[in-house]
Amino acid sequence: MVYKGFREVIFLLLRFILLGVILENLYELVAAPDRANWLSMSLLCLLFGVVFIFSRKQIRRYIATPYFAITSLVTVALATAIGTFIVQNSSPNVYEELYGQQAYKLIKLLVLHDVFHAWWYVILFVLLIVSLLKISLVRPLNYDNLGFHLSHLGPIIIIIGFWTDYYVGYRGLIQLLKGMESSKVWVYQRNTNKVVDSMDLDFVIRLNNFETEKYNPDHRLQLGEVTMGEVDLAAINSENARIISTFPLEIDKNRRIYNYDITFKLKEFYPNFYLEYSYPQDKDDVEPTNPGVLLEISTPHGNNLVKLPQDGSGEPVLY
Known part of the structure; x- marks a missing residue:
């Protein structure tokens, strides 16, 4: 039964x-x-x-x-x-x-x-x-x-x-900078992130302050030395490559490369990294299947942001 x-x-x-x-x-x-x-x-x-x-x-x-x-x-x-x-x-x-x-x-x-x-x-x-x-x-x-x-x-x-x-109801977006106030909402199309309309609220929202927290990823950055000319990625990734140094990834902490007048710091870490219109994006995954980083490198010739995926040369040239 x-x-x-x-x-x-x-x-x-x-x-x-x-x-x-x-x-x-x-x-x-x-x-x-x-x-x-x-x-x-x-x-x-x-x-x-x-x-x-x-x-x-x-x-x-x-x-x-x-x-x-x-x-x-x-x-x-x-x-x-x-x-x-x-x-x-x-x-x-x-x-x-x-x-x-x-x-x-x-x-x-x-x-x-x-x-x-x-x-x-x-x-x-x-x-x-x-x-x-x-x-x-x-x-x-x-x-x-x-x-x-x-x-x-x-x-x-x-x-x-x-x-x-x-x-x-509806879902929308209010764009505010610190100290700003607004009553205008950009309304999303249902079940999407596409803005299709705007409307005014019956009240005003003000942003007085905000804080962000970043957590250091559980990865390390390894630097290797290669000769001038064409970069051999296979040689860099092999165990025979001459490793200069290894750094833990800590966001916004300045690092200096030994015997080189070069400093860098990690700006962003992307667990699943790919390039779209030359900008790094995050895929909707939890586990880091293809980590990538955004580094700010400083040399006597200037500063530059370098996008560096896990498998690849990134952008080794400073402009």
Whole structure:
């Protein structure tokens, strides 16, 4: 009996998830990105109508049971974990590089690249709200059952507040320098970092002060000596290269190269370094797969910023 209950609830949730995926993909094919949310809400209502017609017996039977509560909570937790481990709202190139082209097609089809705004993810929370409401209505509303009702109604209020903020609210950017104040917000397009509009707030925000903290990376910078002429990177990276010195990477600390009238200091450390339009960028990864640094080098001939990746010569020429 227990196995049958969990099995039917799992298939019920999978039915909702599948229809959510199908309708969202259809919506992406026919709807303009900036169209109002009425179309998406209409499709969601249609989705619930279709699923209710074919699943009304299972819904009535299990919606207020421990089978449904446990299974829905586990499903939400798994979906949230997927959205945590898979890069969210990034460009197609990033997904193809990290997971491969075929895997990216599957990720896009199942809307795993934007899990927290996917329709099937919203549906899971709606079902959870309905289940909690149904369970709360089982007991009478009195002082003796106050703890029971608060424990079930509290998550409902939080979930409704979150999704109300998503559909009614907006995300934006306010540009401020120290001592400045402003009420103008640059509004992002939904689920992107693209600015599409601006608006004035009913209040003013002032930046009085700010502080930044930088942590020294757990890497070391090794300097080798080569003769004038063409630089042989293979020789530099080999164990036979003549090493001048090795320095720990400490941000903004001046270092002097022994027997050379050259000093340098680390300005920035990039765990995953690549060049775009000659400027270093950070990829959305946690582990340093391709470290790079930005050094400020001072010589008798002048100063210069040098971009130096882990595998490569960087920019050894001062201008």
